[in-house]
Amino acid sequence: MLENKYVVIDLETTGNLPKKGDRIIQFAAVVIENGIITEMFSSLVNPKKQIPAFIEELTGIDDDMVKDAPAFSEIAPRIEKILEGAYFVAHNVLFDLSFLQEELQLAGFEGFYGSVIDTVEMARILYPTADGYKLSDLAEKENLQHDRPHQADSDAEVTAELFLILLNKLASMPITTLRQLSQLSGGLKSDLQQLLDELLVEKDPTEEVLPEGIEVFKGIALKKETAKQAVYREKEPLHYPEKEAEKIKIIKQAFENFENRTGQLTMMDGIYQAFQKQEHLLIEAGTGVGKSIGYLLPSVFYSKQKGQPVVVSTHTIQLQEQIIKKEIPMLEKMLPFKFTSVLLKGRSHYLSLVKFNETLLDENDNYDTTLTKMQILVWLMETDTGDKDELNLASGGSFYWNRIKNDPAVFIQSYEWLEKDFYLRAKKTAEEANLIITNHSLLLSDLSANGSILPNFDFCIIDEGHHFEKVASQFFGFSLDYLSTRMLLSQFGHYEQKQLFYQFEELLKLSGSKAEALAHTSKINKLATDLFYEMDEFFKLIALYAKKMGSNKKGFTRAKVRFSDEDHGKEKSALVHSAERFAFLLKDLHLAMMDRLALIENKKGKLTQEHRNIIEELISFLHDLEELKNTVQSCFILKTNFVKWMEVDYRSPQNVTTFLAKPASVAVALREKFFNKKKSVVVTSATLTVNHSFEYIKKEIGLPSASTMIIPSPFEYGDHVKLLISEDLPEINSVSLDDYVVTITEHIISLSEATKGRMLILFTAYDMLKKTYELIKESGFLSDFAIFAQGITSGSRTRLTRNFQRYDKAILLGTSSFWEGVDIPGEDLSCLIIVRLPFSPPDEPFTEAKCQYIIQQGGNAFSDYSLPEAILRFKQGFGRLIRTASDRGIVIVFDKRIITTKYGNAFLKSIPAVPVKKGNIDELVEIINEWL
Template sequence: MKGMKSKKIAVVDIETTGNSYKRGDRMIQIAVVLIENMKITETYSSFVNPKQPIPAFITELTGISDSDIEHAPDFIKIAPRIHEMLYGAVFVAHNVQFDLPFLNGELTAAGYAEFLNDTWDTVELSRALMPEAASFKLGDLTDNLSLAHDRPHQADSDALATAELLISLHKKVLSMPLITVEQLAEQAAFLKSDLDLFFKQCINEKKENITDLPDELEVFRGIAVKRKLFTKTPERNTEFDIEPFIRQLVPGYQKRKAQLDMITDILDAFNGGQHAVIEAGTGVGKTLGFLIPAIIQVNKGKKIMMSTQTLQQQDQLMLTAEKINQHLGYSFSTTVLKGRANYIHMLKFEQSLKERDRQYDTVLAKMQLLTWLTETETGDIDELNLSGGSLLYWNRIRHSGWYLDKQQDPWAERDFYSYSLMKAEQADIVITNHSMLAADKFKNTPSFPAYDFLLIDEAHHLEDTCRNQWGTKLDYMNIKFAITRLTGAQEDGLAEKLEQILNKHAINSSRFTPDHFEQLNLETDTSFNQLGQYFKLHVIRQRGLQKQKLLLEETGKEDWKYVTYSFERLLSELKKCLKILVTQLDDIGKKKSSLSANDKASVEEAGALIQEWEQLIEIIRMLFIRRQHQQITWIEGDLRSVPGSLTIVANELVLGEKIQEAFFNDDIPAAAVSATLAVNGSFDHFLKSSGLEEKKVILKAYESPFDYQNHVRLMVPSDLPDIKSVSPEEYVEWITGHLAVIAEATQGRMLVLFTSHEMLRNTYELIKESQQMEDFVLIAQGISAGSRTKLSKNFRKFDKAVLFGTSSFWEGLDIPGEDLSCLVMVRLPFSPPDEPLIKAQWERARAEKRNPFQEVSLPKAVLRFRQGFGRLIRHENDRGIFMVFDKRLISASYGKAFTDSIPKMTVEEKSLDECIFDIEQWL
């Protein structure tokens, strides 16, 4: 087979009135770029008259309007030219599954045969060759590679960008190790487009010009990987003056007294062996105020542990720390430490490559991992952009420790997780997340290295994270997945693999029978069906809500006994199977010297499953056999899909003492920092939840330096109904009308925060159905595809966009400048009173003669309100409208608790018309 030089390649992009040719959508623009010898030789583009109006959304997306296509040719007139360019070519598009059906529809309508040659999809190719890309949209990929792409979503610009992307990816393949390209070609045979031919032609080109492997790569056991580097201990930098250092570090630096005071406070706490609790408002410069005390202590030879809430924030802290380190001439070492399950287990991966798996997501994941292993130094899954379906495959090959001796693993010296622990031992600053920090605290053998000081960022999340981490959870899907890993489908389960090892080595051991698996599945289904019946019978259904939670306040009811009995039977079956599994692995382990690498990989996979099953057994015991009195337990699920959606959860109600013991003890000084810790100027809520005494802690609150009085207008529409006086459906109708009018006044650029996903979805669907906002791009969490980061990025991309969010969108979302001009809070963020945790906390407060509303619900709501408000003004020159659709902010006695918790500004209560007039004048 010849290389690329012999290939004619036609890169095609089209714009259309919609996404389905069969449903009547038509082409409005087409572009073709010809490539020969991997160079662009010819380009062609034309508008096409679709004989139908162009929807407003398409015009907003593409910039193509009805006037552009009014005098454009019908497709039939340009069909001969298109057919000539495509003849004998490989068809390339960024999402072939979209462009080719449209093109073939138009070709056949014009009297030409369908295009049936080979196709290469640059989405698939990019996924395989750029596994760390945050997004595989064409515009994001061209940005990533610094390729020219001046008019995204116009066919001529997109086709040219796709052609440049293909050429760039071809160059990348030619620079990769030959063995990796051969493995990619083997896997690509199972993709949707014909990329196996692309890789085979690249192999031929590489064989014509064989080069040595770069020094930073090695091939071990048939897989090309990046060599691991161990950095020398850096030389300590001398003491530096804090303010001049920050001035040098931050372009356009303006002195922030609060930031300098915050640094001093943390240093005072550390030097005095105390704890500090610090609230730093937006604009104080929290990140530097947090990092610089750590670096000063490192210069004194101390070791720092830092923790933040999310993996994304963890990586962001690492980037900032590296930037500071660069300015200091690399005088300290920093590393990120994550849980074992974040890392790849290379022996399991090696074994999986030998299995011919045709499942699409698995094939794509294998290709991504092969590429990534030539680039990664960490082996951390968070570097990868895996699809949801690929995560099932990742669960098979992720790290779970060693069942056999570590020395039995040929990859042990190159193990990524061991490498991360080694780096953590050597590093001056270790950055982790609250979940891992909490999980490690009460392990029998902790993974964390010893440290001198602890810095906790985003500290308002600490209690909830600890509650989740130290709690217990069992869900139907998880247990079924664990069973499937053992029993397998189409003889690919671990039981079958272990059976083969036992037979191959003539090992006499316990054996599984079909009865074991049948009984195990039966008892699982029976127990969760029984739990589902109990849930449906006792849950108090709320109109319009399908996802429900049921607090198990008492378990003496007769029907709960049936649930317990069924889980006891499940427990018995799990223990039987676990005993067989452990016996088999013990017997196989006696022959470990004669086991092949494939055998060892299967044993390690089975060892991971044993750990999982032991946990499942312990969880079932804790939930059904020996429930803890200090815990609250509840069932949650979707009434439309019982038992599949069922989860049973047990969490501790009061954690202060345990958190204090773990993070605020007398041995290690700790500083807890956040933008939102105080309620009405008081830290009582945080101190109580963390087991801290005010007199033993340095407490400071630094207000934001921003001019909110002149940069924010806080409005409450007076013509909205009281939220409790109308049904949820009527309330959604009211707010939908208001949102449409406000969006017109602000020209989009609006974030709408909901307290429930049900209301978000109902509002979104009513707006879509009524077409009240058809000129706007509507982006909704849980409805529009993508992560929070992806949705906010899409929001910034369009001029007239509205973003609907709930839960995680109340904080951590950073949309500065004019991209966000209006924040709408649909209602005050009180947790539902029947939320199991809130309900249990209320009952405890009542029992202790305390006011549950004032001590439980109000502080949580005020903190959430502050977090939501914080989305609006991110930089000192930002301006915006803060609209609250909840008259309780003004009318309720507790409304002042909310308004006093944010910077001082006038609350304007006026009719919607007056609000709109003011918005238009002010913005």
């Protein structure tokens, strides 16, 4: 395989459409022979047309640079010679190949018709857990020098180096995996199958030595389970370090440059005492306290002393991963004894190996399914957990995951598979663990499953505790959306589609079950047809109701519309009748298939594993079908005290339609079902208090009698932060949205030039963010700045943040999720702008209903809910700026209400004490210039 000639190509072009006249402006080729780079060729190309401004910005190549360059036809003979007898390799090969073909043919040459390899496709398969597959992401992953992204010579060289790494990774794989990849690779876009087959010819099965840590089990290569020392939670005469010096000595074991954090030690003692006294505790711990070690250390000591597990629950996956990958290894360095920990997620997060094995060689897979299978084969040699969250699946891969996820099956798998089951492995480890790391959703699921998910526990830490109430309201509520409903029913399919229904009917025939007393296949097929029709009607009616009842403001594409049980209009009546028909059809299909399932029950001894899998899949489907029916009934037919609303995108109302129902308050449910049943729960976060009081959070989560503790941040905010308030902006509600956007855009441009970028701008509404971004770009004043905007610039929050950090002069516009969890330490962020105080819109359905509920209970909706909720969010936003002790910067608030209203002071009192300056834009710019 390495003896082949490979030519790695990269092009820069005037656009994406060669058939519409776009041309090459730079060509680069890197030749690889016998596994090493033997030749490099690159040239600028005169496209005989103007280079568009955005291409110039992207590549740094302008008209002057190419005016004396050769035309493509002049370098075409050399290109054709280079490509002779080679594999054509590129990062996104179809783009480069189609462009080059067009140019070669225009120059009178035949073009390239040999084998092609796509390094994007290869990387997707061989790096199944990578964050992204852009060339710059992969170069960073492999520590490859990539100085000039979007210049063909630099890109081609990096792609060539990456390709050699990928080839070596492929060559090191077990023969069994290579065979399986080869069988699947016929469905790929490139000719990877040729490489795989060449590799298989080169490898001698009789001499194969498996890579270290890999075993082949039932024909699948897996990472061997690491032999953990079985340390059960025995009671040991451990001494908890009461004295400060003892605690410092322990913590120093893991930190080379240890800074004594008094607050962290106070937190440890507070938690240990709460566990000892068996009482609930609320702790607000400011940024930099070292919260995770602050609760993990006393939890491990207590667990080891008492022989009882401690559950640690977080809101975000990122924090769970951080605890497992960073904090737990630190604890292991610190402590003089061994302890065990496990990350436990919901069952559907884990792969079912037996299902994957059975579906591995199914025929007629689409591209995404084929790619996902290949990714999983590689991942199984790397994963300890089998947790889907590790994978970076193609969008269509999630559909295939639903077929192979772990779920409670009636037909027990063979014992050999059970010993490798990832979910059972995680549960078994949890039974013996001192620390069980999980998330709020699973913690709440355990309540409704009567403790059958998590091992028995009485002591719990809830981190990111400001989210606990919101997750609980989702958990105790319901959600229905079009895409997942359609995906579920498509799994069953019509008989002609040869999905689950067809497979089960064929199984009935094979098993010789007497089905005379049952509904005929055609009758169930008709039922499935009716169900699909009614589902479409039902979601159309939701969208129609939303359109009729919603304000549909001009220029707004998304809407949230409250659904009231008191409404008696014809749109509501039609929707409820459709929901009733939909629920009846779901019930009829469920009953009909349960009858058919009962026929097979007494035949199970004679069935093959493949047949058992079909039955397992049907049982899982019927369980989901029953849940769907209960959700439809709870939302539309049964009487509940839930807040109900729908979220619709008017551009694609059927595809982007969700119906939600939540209780207005979960305090009583949480108190009775959770807090009253546990001996000690510690709720912690950087933002639990409003104006130094815990009353709001206590009331929201149903914990009136808990002890409390405020541990301030050790950072010197007074010396490191200035808070500036703009006095020359209009009151936010006194002008139109467009006028307000014009004014703040002018301010942002002036402030950006003063801070030289490094600026995060937080909005409360996406529409305002979008309009501001467009106006900044249109103005042209910040053309030398890299500007990223959530929902406009592609990529996840993590990727946008990472890209923002790569540029010196960068501006990042964010809303919703950017108010918290974004961590940009050091000089990468030195200015934070808060555009408006983060009150939820009063007409937002849940806010409106929550306010009504508070008034009915005799409270004040503004001071009891709207204000404290906005203050907590403001504190979260404020916390984005200072992430380490040496950070310094400026917070600018555009919303004058912070100084013109009585309640504005509550926002200022709830954040650390910092100097506050007011002034017009010129005065603020002057302060910034002096300060930064």
